[in-house]
Amino acid sequence: MQPWTDGYVTEVPYTAGHHAAMMPRNLALALLSAGIRPPDLEPGFTYCELGFGRGFSLALTAAANPTGRFYGNDFNPDHVGEAAALALRAGLDNLTVSGCDFAGYRDEDLPAFDIIALHGIWSWVDAGQRALLLDFIRHRLKPGGLVYLGYNVLPGWSQHLGLRRLMLDRLLAEDGPLSRRIPAAVAFAQSVARAGGGYFAANPQAAQRLELLAGRPVAYLAHEYFNQTWEPHYSADVAADLAGIGLTLAASALLADQIGLEALPSDARALLAAESDPVRRESLLDFLTNQPFRRDIYVRAPHPLSAEERQARLWHQPFLRLTAPEFLPSTLAFPRGEIPLERDLATLVLETLESGPATAAELAQGSGVLADLPADRLTDLLLALTAGDHLAPATGIGTDARAARRFNAEVLARSQRDDDYGALACAATGGAIEFDRIERLLLLAERSGADPVRFAADALAHGASLDDLAARPRGLKRRRQPRLFALADSLQPWSAAESPGQC
Ligand SMILES: C[S@@+](CC[C@H](N)C(=O)[O-])C[C@H]1O[C@@H](n2cnc3c(N)ncnc32)[C@H](O)[C@@H]1O
Incomplete structure (x- = not known):
C-alpha cells in the first residue's frame, strides 16, 4: 500500500x-x-x-x-x-x-x-x-x-542516497500506518549498519545521519525521507x-x-x-x-545596482538590535566558518541602538567613532551583525502591531498544550523571534498575571529543571531583553511597562 x-x-x-x-x-x-x-x-x-x-x-x-x-x-x-x-x-x-x-x-x-x-x-x-x-x-x-x-x-546529500533508498524499500515492503512502518524502516537500516562494513562503512556521513534519525519524530521523517520522490x-x-x-x-x-x-x-x-x-x-x-x-x-531580469546605489540604500536601511552588547561574541560563527567581529565597534553600534531602530546614517551622526568610520565599513558591520542574528532589518516606526499581538497570544496560549509553535511575530522587524517553551510559558504567565506556582508547575511538567526554572526569568530579562524590546508592541499588554534599560 x-x-x-x-x-x-x-x-x-x-x-x-x-x-x-x-x-x-x-x-x-x-x-x-x-x-x-x-x-x-x-x-x-x-x-x-x-x-x-x-x-x-x-x-x-x-x-x-x-x-x-x-x-x-x-x-x-x-x-x-x-x-x-x-x-x-x-x-x-x-x-x-x-x-x-x-x-x-x-x-x-x-x-x-x-x-x-x-x-x-x-x-x-x-x-x-x-x-x-x-x-x-x-x-x-x-x-x-x-x-x-x-x-x-x-x-552535499550524495552519501545519503543509499540510506534513503534502503529505508524506503523497507517501508514499501510493509503494510500498516506510517507511524509503525517508519520506525520499523529506520530500525531496519540500523540493523544493516550494525552488520558492519559495506555502504555505511564507506559512507560515514550516512551512518551518522542514521543515528540522528532514530530520535526524530515520525512527522518529520515521513515528509523528509518517505515521499515517492526524494531528489x-x-x-x-x-x-x-x-x-x-x-x-x-x-x-x-x-x-x-x-x-x-x-x-x-x-x-x-x-x-x-x-x-x-x-x-x-x-x-x-x-x-x-x-x-x-x-x-x-x-x-x-535582475537589476544590478551600482556600488553607489547599493551603498546609498544600505545607508538608509533601519536596523533594530536583538542582542545586548555584553552578550556579543568575539567571532561570528557561520555554517561556512567563523569570521572575526570588530567587537568595540559592534558594541558601540548595539549601545547606540538601545533606544530603538536606526539607520547607518543616524548611527554615524550619533558618535565620534562611528561618524569617522568609512561608510562601507559601517554598513558591512551592520550586515555582518544581521547575518549573526544580532540585528534585524526594521520596518520603521509606528508599525501596526495589532495582528502580531493577536497571533502571539495564540502562540503563547498554545505553549501550554504542546511545543509546536516556537516563535513570536515581531511587527517591528516583520519577522520571527524564537523563544523556547519555558520562555513562552514564562511570557504567558507574566503577560496574563498568572499564578507563578501554576507557571512553575507547567514548566516542570514540560521538562524544565529547578535550576532552569530559577535561571530562566533572569535570562529572559537580561540576555533576551533586546528581543523583548523588539517585541514590545507585538506583545502588549505584558511588555507595556518594560523599557530598554530595565534589566
Ligand atoms: C516538506 S513540506 C514543507 C512545508 C513548508 N514549506 C515548510 O518548509 O515547513 C512539503 C509540503 O508540500 C505539500 N505538497 C506536496 N505536494 C503538493 C501538491 N501537489 N500540492 C500542494 N501541496 C503539496 C505537502 O503537503 C507539504 O506540506
Whole structure:
C-alpha cells in the first residue's frame, strides 16, 4: 500500500517550522546586500508560499507584516485546516489559504506576486509537479518580483542516497500506518549498519545521519525521507530549470552565506574568484562547502545596482538590535566558518541602538567613532551583525502591531498544550523571534498575571529543571531583553511597562 497523493505523504501532518530567510524584509536585504535591486515592499506587497505545510511560518509572516497580502496553498487537508484556523483565531485578514494542489492553484483567483516562496518542496516532488510549480511562477510572478527556493543539494546529500533508498524499500515492503512502518524502516537500516562494513562503512556521513534519525519524530521523517520522490539537485540543474521560465539566480537568501564566504580557506576563495559565470561559481561553492541545503533568490531580469546605489540604500536601511552588547561574541560563527567581529565597534553600534531602530546614517551622526568610520565599513558591520542574528532589518516606526499581538497570544496560549509553535511575530522587524517553551510559558504567565506556582508547575511538567526554572526569568530579562524590546508592541499588554534599560 502506497502512502502518497501525487507522490507525496498525506497520512501524517508535518512539523510546524518557520524560516527566517523567507521573511520578506530578510529577502529584500539579502538581494540588496548582493547588489541587486529588491522589490519595493512599501507601502504594500503580495507574497505567496507554495506548499506551506502547517502554515505557521506563513501565518507568522502575515501577522508581522500587516501591509502585505499573503496567500498560499497546501493540499494536505490537515495542514490547510490548521493554517485556516490559526488565521481565523489570530484575525489575519491579510492571509488567504487554499487546499488546492499545485495543478489547480494556478487557476485560482490570485493577484500577481512580488514574492513567491517554496521551502522544502522542490526536492520532494517529481518532475511533473516541478513543471507545475514553474508554470505557476511563470504566470504569477510580477515583473521585478523574486522567488525564494529552498532545496536539497548535490553533492552535499550524495552519501545519503543509499540510506534513503534502503529505508524506503523497507517501508514499501510493509503494510500498516506510517507511524509503525517508519520506525520499523529506520530500525531496519540500523540493523544493516550494525552488520558492519559495506555502504555505511564507506559512507560515514550516512551512518551518522542514521543515528540522528532514530530520535526524530515520525512527522518529520515521513515528509523528509518517505515521499515517492526524494531528489537532491545540483544547483546548476535547478538554475537551468528556472532559466527556462526567464529567471536568474541572484543571491543566497542567507546573509550568513554571503558574508561567511570570507571564512572559506584562501585556496577556495581564489578558485571562486577565478570563476566569472555566476551559476558555475555557485556550483563550485557547493563542492567546496558540501552544503546540503540551498536557500536561493531567483529574479526575472535582475537589476544590478551600482556600488553607489547599493551603498546609498544600505545607508538608509533601519536596523533594530536583538542582542545586548555584553552578550556579543568575539567571532561570528557561520555554517561556512567563523569570521572575526570588530567587537568595540559592534558594541558601540548595539549601545547606540538601545533606544530603538536606526539607520547607518543616524548611527554615524550619533558618535565620534562611528561618524569617522568609512561608510562601507559601517554598513558591512551592520550586515555582518544581521547575518549573526544580532540585528534585524526594521520596518520603521509606528508599525501596526495589532495582528502580531493577536497571533502571539495564540502562540503563547498554545505553549501550554504542546511545543509546536516556537516563535513570536515581531511587527517591528516583520519577522520571527524564537523563544523556547519555558520562555513562552514564562511570557504567558507574566503577560496574563498568572499564578507563578501554576507557571512553575507547567514548566516542570514540560521538562524544565529547578535550576532552569530559577535561571530562566533572569535570562529572559537580561540576555533576551533586546528581543523583548523588539517585541514590545507585538506583545502588549505584558511588555507595556518594560523599557530598554530595565534589566
Ligand atoms: C516538506 S513540506 C514543507 C512545508 C513548508 N514549506 C515548510 O518548509 O515547513 C512539503 C509540503 O508540500 C505539500 N505538497 C506536496 N505536494 C503538493 C501538491 N501537489 N500540492 C500542494 N501541496 C503539496 C505537502 O503537503 C507539504 O506540506
